Amino acid sequence: MDTMSQPVPESPPAEPAVDPVVFEHVSMAFNGPPVLEDVSFRLGPHETRILLGPAGVGKSVLLKLANGLLRPDSGRIFLFGEEITRMSEEKLLALRIRTGMVFQEGALFDSLTIRDNVGYQLIEQHLPDEVIDKRVRRALRFVELEHTFDMLPSSLSGGMRRRVAIARAIIAKPELLLYDSPTGGLDPVTSHTINELIVKERDVYHTPAILVTHRLQDAFTMATNVFSEATNQMEPLPTGQTHADTTFLVLREGKLVFDGSIRELIHSPDPFLQSFLA
Amino acid sequence: MPAEIISEQVRRTVQRMLLAVQEYSLFCWEAVRSFWRQPHYWADTLIQSDLIGVGSVPIVVLTGFFTGGVLALQSAASLAQFGAQAYTGRFVSLSMFRELAPVLTGLMVSGRNASGMASELGSMVVTEQIDAMRALGTDPIKKLVAPRVFATVIALFLLTIVADTLGTAGGATVAVFLSHQNGNQYFNSAYQALVPADMIQGLTKPLFFGFIISTVGCFFGMKTTGGTQGVGRATTQAVVVSSVMIIFTDFLLSRVMLWLFPPV
Numbered sequence: 335m336d337t338m339s340q341p342v343p344e345s346p347p348a349e350p351a352v353d354p355v356v357f358e359h360v361s362m363a364f365n366g367p368p369v370l371e372d373v374s375f376r377l378g379p380h381e382t383r384i385l386l387g388p389a390g391v392g393k394s395v396l397l398k399l400a401n402g403l404l405r406p407d408s409g410r411i412f413l414f415g416e417e418i419t420r421m422s423e424e425k426l427l428a429l430r431i432r433t434g435m436v437f438q439e440g441a442l443f444d445s446l447t448i449r450d451n452v453g454y455q456l457i458e459q460h461l462p463d464e465v466i467d468k469r470v471r472r473a474l475r476f477v478e479l480e481h482t483f484d485m486l487p488s489s490l491s492g493g494m495r496r497r498v499a500i501a502r503a504i505i506a507k508p509e510l511l512l513y514d515s516p517t518g519g520l521d522p523v524t525s526h527t528i529n530e531l532i533v534k535e536r537d538v539y540h541t542p543a544i545l546v547t548h549r550l551q552d553a554f555t556m557a558t559n560v561f562s563e564a565t566n567q568m569e570p571l572p573t574g575q576t577h578a579d580t581t582f583l584v585l586r587e588g589k590l591v592f593d594g595s596i597r598e599l600i601h602s603p604d605p606f607l608q609s610f611l612a
Numbered sequence: 613m614p615a616e617i618i619s620e621q622v623r624r625t626v627q628r629m630l631l632a633v634q635e636y637s638l639f640c641w642e643a644v645r646s647f648w649r650q651p652h653y654w655a656d657t658l659i660q661s662d663l664i665g666v667g668s669v670p671i672v673v674l675t676g677f678f679t680g681g682v683l684a685l686q687s688a689a690s691l692a693q694f695g696a697q698a699y700t701g702r703f704v705s706l707s708m709f710r711e712l713a714p715v716l717t718g719l720m721v722s723g724r725n726a727s728g729m730a731s732e733l734g735s736m737v738v739t740e741q742i743d744a745m746r747a748l749g750t751d752p753i754k755k756l757v758a759p760r761v762f763a764t765v766i767a768l769f770l771l772t773i774v775a776d777t778l779g780t781a782g783g784a785t786v787a788v789f790l791s792h793q794n795g796n797q798y799f800n801s802a803y804q805a806l807v808p809a810d811m812i813q814g815l816t817k818p819l820f821f822g823f824i825i826s827t828v829g830c831f832f833g834m835k836t837t838g839g840t841q842g843v844g845r846a847t848t849q850a851v852v853v854s855s856v857m858i859i860f861t862d863f864l865l866s867r868v869m870l871w872l873f874p875p876v
């Protein structure tokens with residue numbers, strides 16, 4: 335291999351791996367009772383953490399805290415090893431460029447075409463138009479929506495919008511992905527497509543991720559399937575095996591009540607977890 | 613005790629208003645500061661200039677023309693009583709330059725664009741597009757607010773000149789065709805009346821008004837809460853607050869100008 339021609343600084347494997355996201359005793363309230371109370375967890379490099387919890391428990395809030403869109407009342411949050419709790423918005427913007435986020439409702443820019451939505455970050459970097467076009471097409475191909483290139487978000491279905499949002503989040507090769515309920519309110523077939531995309535991103539690019547989901551079914555799919563590049567499909571792991579780097583977090587009434595693997599989750603004696611899984 | 617309840621209510625309202633004023637001032641500071649920091653969104657500024665400036669030309673032309681016209685109409689009769697009909701041009705152009713062109717243009721553009729900005733940014737807030745923008749590493753103040761402020765200030769300045777011109781022309785039309793005055797006399801008196809102090813006054817005001825319209829519009833848009841209904845509320849508030857602020861600032865500026873350039 336020709337190592338001499340490569341500039342040394344930006345070779346991730348050489349650096350000691352930092353945890354992309356760390357929460358330390360984070361609490362957060364809007365005008366009322368606390369939404370999150372003393373939440374601590376860490377997301378390791380190459381890890382995928384699936385965040386479960388009943389509606390309105392604060393899952394979206396937690397995700398927005400992770401990339402500094404919201405600020406906690408107390409506690410500390412680290413993003414890529416840097417404390418963001420009191421970081422200026424300007425510095426935060428630079429850090430956020432390295433993350434990709436899929437919002438609960440997609441949050442596509444409704445006055446921009448799909449091309450401009452997906453290519454947003456590349457346009458901001460003033461890349462040449464041909465390069466942007468090419469990379470946008472590749473990202474759209476990844477989510478199987480190449481034909482929507484010139485359309486506006488309003489002419490897409492909910493599931494298509496969610497997939498475009500995924501394309502927008504992954505186009506600049508983020509070092510961290512935050513998915514907020516990417517399959518919420520979608521039919522099983524579309525959900526399956528989206529799950530497959532997320533598993534693909536996990537197994538092909540090994541991007542660490544936090545994924546919020548309402549659908550337990552999806553969570554189990556993620557933990558028990560692996561993406562095969564040979565067949566370009568998601569394939570189930572042999573019975574009894576689970577994906578080692580996919581673990582679970584469960585929120586209940588503002589507290590993190592579970593942090594562990596799927597096996598621990600299923601075999602937990604906690605009545606709340608049992609009723610939640612039922 | 614009712615008295616206590618009322619005083620508590622008053623205290624809360626005053627507190628809330630002070631808080632809003634503080635928030636608004638910080639917002640303006642952020643917007644102004646962003647002019648000096650990279651990146652600059654010139655393409656967005658150009659689009660906004662077209663939308664606000666070029667888009668407002670028809671209403672400003674109509675408003676300016678008929679305001680000048682009605683000034684000539686109203687003044688002709690009263691000036692004639694004193695045999696001072698020859699001063700119609702002076703009266704129209706002074707009124708237009710000093711007060712009516714800046715204020716009316718400001719109010720028109722406020723109704724058109726402060727509401728537009730509030731509803732556009734407000735919709736973006738409630739659909740999480742602003743958060744999405746921040747998540748993608750873009751500062752919405754730089755990308756959305758700064759271009760609108762810059763474009764509105766420049767556009768309002770130019771639109772006011774349009775209104776000045778059209779107002780004088782409207783006055784001339786009425787003076788010549790309805791009051792049968794001499795056109796030359798009208799324009800002479802209109803022209804001679806204008807001293808540099810009036811020009812400065814008339815052209816400073818739109819800069820302030822443009823700043824008020826855009827910052828108030830964007831401010832109410834950016835702090836929208838509560839879904840579609842919230843967007844409606846933000847839109848109305850933006851127009852009301854910016855209109856009142858324009859008229860109040862006009863008073864202040866007129867006072868300051870009188871103090872800077874005392875009438876001889």
Ligand SMILES: Nc1ncnc2c1ncn2[C@@H]1O[C@H](COP(=O)(O)OP(=O)(O)OP(=O)(O)O)[C@@H](O)[C@H]1O
Pocket residue numbers: 364365369387388389390391392393394395396438515548
């Ligand atoms: N910007 C905000 N202002 C005030 N309260 C908020 C705000 N965002 C969230 N909340 C409150 O925080 C709580 C948690 O909201 P969040 O959106 O995180 O729930 P969630 O777990 O994502 O729910 P869902 O599963 O329905 O998406 C809710 O009670 C909500 O009312």
Ligand SMILES: [Mg+2]
Pocket residue numbers: 393394395438514515
């Ligand atoms: Mg949510």
